[in-house]
Amino acid sequence: MTAMHDGTETARIRATPAEIAQIKQRAAILSVMATLLLTGAKIVGAILSGSLALLTDALQGLIDVGSTLFTWFAVRVADKPADDEHHYGHGKVEALAALVETAILFTLAGAILWEAGSRLWAGLVEHVQVTPLVIGIMLLSMTVDAIRWRSLTRVAKETGSEALSAEATHFSADFVGSALVLAGLVGVWYGVARADTIAAFAVAAFTALSAYRLGRRTLDTLLDAAPRGASERLREAAEAVPGVVGVNWLKIRPTGGRINGEIGISVSRTLPLERVAAIREALGAAFQAIEPGAEIAVTTDPVQVDDETALERVLLIALKLKIPVHHVTVHSIGQRLSVSLDMEVEASLPLGQAHEIASRLEAAIRAEFGGETEVETHIEPMETSTHSGHDAAWDTVEDIGKALAAEATQLGGPIHDIHGVRVRQTMNGLVVNYHCRVDPALDVASVHAAVDQIERAVRIARPQVCRLVSHAEPAIRGAAS
Numbered sequence: 001m002t003a004m005h006d007g008t009e010t011a012r013i014r015a016t017p018a019e020i021a022q023i024k025q026r027a028a029i030l031s032v033m034a035t036l037l038l039t040g041a042k043i044v045g046a047i048l049s050g051s052l053a054l055l056t057d058a059l060q061g062l063i064d065v066g067s068t069l070f071t072w073f074a075v076r077v078a079d080k081p082a083d084d085e086h087h088y089g090h091g092k093v094e095a096l097a098a099l100v101e102t103a104i105l106f107t108l109a110g111a112i113l114w115e116a117g118s119r120l121w122a123g124l125v126e127h128v129q130v131t132p133l134v135i136g137i138m139l140l141s142m143t144v145d146a147i148r149w150r151s152l153t154r155v156a157k158e159t160g161s162e163a164l165s166a167e168a169t170h171f172s173a174d175f176v177g178s179a180l181v182l183a184g185l186v187g188v189w190y191g192v193a194r195a196d197t198i199a200a201f202a203v204a205a206f207t208a209l210s211a212y213r214l215g216r217r218t219l220d221t222l223l224d225a226a227p228r229g230a231s232e233r234l235r236e237a238a239e240a241v242p243g244v245v246g247v248n249w250l251k252i253r254p255t256g257g258r259i260n261g262e263i264g265i266s267v268s269r270t271l272p273l274e275r276v277a278a279i280r281e282a283l284g285a286a287f288q289a290i291e292p293g294a295e296i297a298v299t300t301d302p303v304q305v306d307d308e309t310a311l312e313r314v315l316l317i318a319l320k321l322k323i324p325v326h327h328v329t330v331h332s333i334g335q336r337l338s339v340s341l342d343m344e345v346e347a348s349l350p351l352g353q354a355h356e357i358a359s360r361l362e363a364a365i366r367a368e369f370g371g372e373t374e375v376e377t378h379i380e381p382m383e384t385s386t387h388s389g390h391d392a393a394w395d396t397v398e399d400i401g402k403a404l405a406a407e408a409t410q411l412g413g414p415i416h417d418i419h420g421v422r423v424r425q426t427m428n429g430l431v432v433n434y435h436c437r438v439d440p441a442l443d444v445a446s447v448h449a450a451v452d453q454i455e456r457a458v459r460i461a462r463p464q465v466c467r468l469v470s471h472a473e474p475a476i477r478g479a480a481s
Contacts, residue, residue: 034148038141045137099219105173105211112204138182145175173210177203227254230291234263237286243267243279245305258293269302270312276300310369314339317364323357324382338374339365347381354379389426397423400432403461407454414438415450417475429466432458440474447472 152168180202187195231250238247245266252261265283267276280298287294304313310330318325324344331338343361345354362375391397401421408415417437424431438447455468 034144038144041137041140045134099215101169102211102215105207106215109204109208109211112200112207134185135182138178138185142175142178142182145171145178149175169210169213173207176206180206227252227259230259233290234287234294234296237290238263238265238283241279241282241286243271243275244283245303248301252294252296258295259291260295262297262299264299264301266301266303268305268308270308270316271302310337310339313368314341314365317368318343318361321361321364323361325361327378333374336372336374337369338376339369340376340378342378342380344380344382347383351379389424389431392423392425392430396430397421400430400458400462400465401434403458404434404436404454407457408436411450411453413450413453414442414447415454415472420471426466430462430464432465432468433471434468435471435473437475438472 149168149171152171156168180199184195184197184199184202187199230252234252235247235250238244238250245268248264248266250261250263252259254260263283265279267279271279280300283298284296287296311328314328314330315325318341325341326344328339328341343358345357358377358379362377365375366373400423401418404421405418408418415436415438418434420433420435422433424433436451438450451470451472455470458468459465
């Protein structure tokens with residue numbers, strides 16, 4: 001059973017599944033050994049004293065031997081990994097063990113009530129001998145049960161083991177039962193003839209109450225009831241993850257001390273796949289912080305968000321159709337939109353096929369914004385092959401570098417400090433790459449316009465230059481221009 005949250009968090013140990021399995025199995029086998037020791041001691045005490053309450057406690061001990069062995073078996077099986085027949089693992093075996101434990105407690109309570117009622121009905125006179133040995137046995141039993149109750153409760157909370165939680169409940173009933181038996185023996189010592197039988201009734205009542213509480217918790221697990229408060233905590237954690245637009249649904253269930261389930265979230269449809277994957281990883285980390293060991297599958301639903309721009313919507317349409325586009329402009333003309341863009345296709349593609357691609361893209365854009373939307377596409381050849389080239393001669397590099405610097409100076413604008421000039425000779429002409437410095441406070445549009453003006457002048461004066469690629473860098477404050 002997962003740890004309950006009623007205002008305080010129960011800390012789970014952060015260990016590997018193998019380490020958790022060893023902790024649970026060690027606790028179970030120690031419980032078996034303690035049960036064998038106590039049961040033997042109680043049988044001896046019941047024979048020596050003739051106490052019905054102590055005899056029922058000893059009989060309960062015999063049943064405890066079987067239940068603790070079954071618990072040990074259950075925690076071993078529950079830690080087996082998932083296989084082809086059990087896709088969610090074997091964790092429900094622990095819930096089955098808890099259900100068997102519930103049936104045992106109810107059966108034991110009924111047997112005690114039957115025997116105690118029979119004694120009262122028949123009017124049998126009790127002959128209970130209270131000796132220091134019997135008292136010592138009861139005190140030993142209570143001490144061991146208290147230790148087991150506390151240790152198993154701690155391990156059950158740390159590992160989320162339903163079987164150990166049920167076993168802890170069982171030993172809590174044993175502890176209280178032993179205390180009631182001791183009270184009955186003390187009553188007999190002081191001359192209350194029916195004290196032992198009354199104690200047996202009390203033991204039966206408390207055992208039945210413990211069985212009811214355990215059974216209700218176990219049935220919740222078997223019926224896949226979500227642990228109290230877990231859904232709210234997981235939903236809040238999901239909504240706090242950056243990139244999650246909303247939580248559509250969340251389904252969880254306890255399985256072998258862990259939470260299994262699935263969650264559906266909405267994300268912006270304009271996000272790239274890498275960003276969506278990062279959101280999923282962030283969700284997993286957030287869930288692990290709240291419910292260690294939780295296994296929750298994440299389903300993403302791409303949606304249109306309120307702040308999505310028309311440009312983003314156009315780019316998303318092209319991305320879905322796998323059509324490379326650039327230079328996308330969107331204008332509002334009265335009550336309608338006007339969209340223009342450059343579309344790239346393979347250079348060897350016949351114009352008829354390229355036009356069909358353009359028509360498909362235009363139709364998708366009109367379907368998104370309305371049939372009255374104006375869409376104009378410019379078809380460009382896309383270079384898909386890699387051409388060979390080589391570095392140009394040094395005098396060519398020097399000439400183009402000086403030309404770029406001269407145009408920047410003549411422009412008198414924001415572009416200065418031309419550096420890192422590289423010129424490559426290709427079959428289509430010269431490809432020039434260079435860096436320059438710009439005031440970091442200047443907007444990108446102004447920088448792009450200034451660079452275009454410089455490059456246009458250089459290409460007019462030197463037709464052999466087929467392409468210029470600039471990289472504008474922020475100027476260092478206080479440096480000379």
